[in-house]
Amino acid sequence: MSILSVNFIDVFYSSAQALHGVSLNLNKGEFAFIVGRNGAGKTTLLKTICGVLNCKNGSIVFEDREIQNLRPEFLSQRGIRFIAQERRVFQSLTVKENLELAAFASGVALSETIRTAIEIYPQFEKLLNQKAGKLSGGQKEILLIVRALTGNPKLLLIDEPTEGLASIVIDDIYKLLEKMRGSVSAIIVEQNLNLVTQLADRIYPMKEGKIVKEITDRSEICNVKELEVYL
Amino acid sequence: MFGLTIGAILYLVSIGFAITFGTMKVINFAHGSIYALAVYFFMTSLPYVKNNFVVSLLIGIALVIPLSYLIEKYIIRYLYGESVHYAIIATYGVLFSTTDTIKWIWGTNPWPIIVPTRASIQLFDVTVPLYRIIIIGAAVAIFIALHLFFKKTIAGKVIVAALDDSVGVRCLGIDQFKYFSLVFVIGSALAGVGGILYSPIAAAEPYMGFRFVLLAFAVTLVGGMGNLTGAFISAFSLGMLIAMTARVLPRLSEMMVFVVMAVVLLLRKEEYE
Numbered sequence: 110m111s112i113l114s115v116n117f118i119d120v121f122y123s124s125a126q127a128l129h130g131v132s133l134n135l136n137k138g139e140f141a142f143i144v145g146r147n148g149a150g151k152t153t154l155l156k157t158i159c160g161v162l163n164c165k166n167g168s169i170v171f172e173d174r175e176i177q178n179l180r181p182e183f184l185s186q187r188g189i190r191f192i193a194q195e196r197r198v199f200q201s202l203t204v205k206e207n208l209e210l211a212a213f214a215s216g217v218a219l220s221e222t223i224r225t226a227i228e229i230y231p232q233f234e235k236l237l238n239q240k241a242g243k244l245s246g247g248q249k250e251i252l253l254i255v256r257a258l259t260g261n262p263k264l265l266l267i268d269e270p271t272e273g274l275a276s277i278v279i280d281d282i283y284k285l286l287e288k289m290r291g292s293v294s295a296i297i298v299e300q301n302l303n304l305v306t307q308l309a310d311r312i313y314p315m316k317e318g319k320i321v322k323e324i325t326d327r328s329e330i331c332n333v334k335e336l337e338v339y340l
Numbered sequence: 341m342f343g344l345t346i347g348a349i350l351y352l353v354s355i356g357f358a359i360t361f362g363t364m365k366v367i368n369f370a371h372g373s374i375y376a377l378a379v380y381f382f383m384t385s386l387p388y389v390k391n392n393f394v395v396s397l398l399i400g401i402a403l404v405i406p407l408s409y410l411i412e413k414y415i416i417r418y419l420y421g422e423s424v425h426y427a428i429i430a431t432y433g434v435l436f437s438t439t440d441t442i443k444w445i446w447g448t449n450p451w452p453i454i455v456p457t458r459a460s461i462q463l464f465d466v467t468v469p470l471y472r473i474i475i476i477g478a479a480v481a482i483f484i485a486l487h488l489f490f491k492k493t494i495a496g497k498v499i500v501a502a503l504d505d506s507v508g509v510r511c512l513g514i515d516q517f518k519y520f521s522l523v524f525v526i527g528s529a530l531a532g533v534g535g536i537l538y539s540p541i542a543a544a545e546p547y548m549g550f551r552f553v554l555l556a557f558a559v560t561l562v563g564g565m566g567n568l569t570g571a572f573i574s575a576f577s578l579g580m581l582i583a584m585t586a587r588v589l590p591r592l593s594e595m596m597v598f599v600v601m602a603v604v605l606l607l608r609k610e611e612y613e
Binding site for chain 2: 159161180181182183185186190191192193197198199200201202206207209210211213214215256257260
């Protein structure tokens with residue numbers, strides 16, 4: 110059952126076109142990965158789905174309703190959460206306060222959010238009162254994912270979750286994503302093909318603002334060599 | 341003591357400006373309108389409340405709160421995310437209109453306002469007017485109150501979070517503009533408090549908003565965009581600078597603030613680019 114379909118969207122930065130008639134489809138509980146070189150339009154696509162950017166043409170349908178060009182705060186309340194590439198936690202606030210804002214926005218009790226966060230990443234118990242800006246890159250990424258998971262969202266849009274992280278931390282993120290499978294749908298921009306091949310239900314390679322093809326066949330998904338062509 | 345008094349007033353006037361600039365990236369020169377109007381509302385209401393300073397102050401603030409809300413709702417809100425040039429032009433327009441309205445209603449002559457208390461206290465060998473201590477005390481109390489607001493309340497935390505990552509706040513599902521409005525109104529009310537407290541020292545005149553909004557701009561830039569503690573330190577430091585320069589070169593006292601601002605801008609060029 111489709112949860113999201115993006116249909117022929119065009120996105121512009123001023124007069125420069127960044128996305129050219131991009132379409133994709135995602136079923137409930139699926140993980141779709143977007144791969145491609147820098148400047149291919151991957152981040153632009155995620156930002157357009159979550160409402161940070163507007164599209165000029167085309168439509169985005171989420172749970173049978175058109176949502177293109179709606180505001181991100183509204184889409185978040187409907188269950189679409191975006192985790193940006195730069196690992197921008199609320200650095201002046203503590204880990205607990207970061208979770209507090211997520212709990213507040215979702216109408217969930219803070220104690221429940223903290224409990225979930227510690228379940229996902231036990232080290233958070235000792236880090237609750239630490240400024241989020243002082244966390245390591247991997248801890249920031251996990252905090253962002255935990256924050257986005259608060260209130261049981263339906264669709265996560267995650268931009269390069271493992272970029273620049275050590276392999277041991279990538280393992281933690283892999284485990285977390287693996288745990289989420291089935292309970293939430295996700296579109297993930299990722300360059301780490303090992304992670305992609307292990308978790309993807311479908312892959313969309315992108316090039317110059319276009320989706321080149323849709324890969325859903327398991328043997329094709331696992332073919333790292335073929336995927337490397339797009340990076 | 342004059343330096344600390346000026347510093348306290350600069351803090352009260354600039355804190356709203358600093359918050360608006362830091363969170364919404366809007367340079368709001370209409371802040372000067374609120375500052376001036378609060379003083380005129382205050383002095384107009386004085387005879388009706390038997391010259392009760394505190395009651396008139398509350399009336400002045402109460403009258404500028406809805407005005408600042410309207411400015412935020414119908415002007416500032418359309419400038420979020422736009423180039424700062426639009427904000428400067430639009431809010432300067434508001435400041436010009438307000439100043440002309442003040443001239444039209446109250447005339448162009450300065451209105452002297454009586455100091456509410458002439459009492460003074462002895463601090464070591466120095467006699468200090470009580471009113472100035474009240475002004476400094478008010479600024480410190482407001483600094484602590486604002487600190488608690490940003491540290492302890494959800495509204496405050498949303499604003500702090502928006503300073504770090506505005507998109508992140510929106511993508512959590514929080515309508516940050518609702519909180520921006522609240523903070524905008526609080527900042528405007530504080531500008532009104534600053535204007536009213538300073539009016540017995542400087543008298544009311546139509547262009548007072550222009551003068552103080554430029555000083556607030558300088559305090560905000562020197563303190564660091566969106567840095568609320570920085571604004572406090574910057575306001576008192578620049579207040580002391582004005583007082584010290586006034587002893588030697590009175591005509592250059594306020595100009596020194598802008599010299600410091602220019603130096604800070606040169607040193608922190610990248611931050612403001």
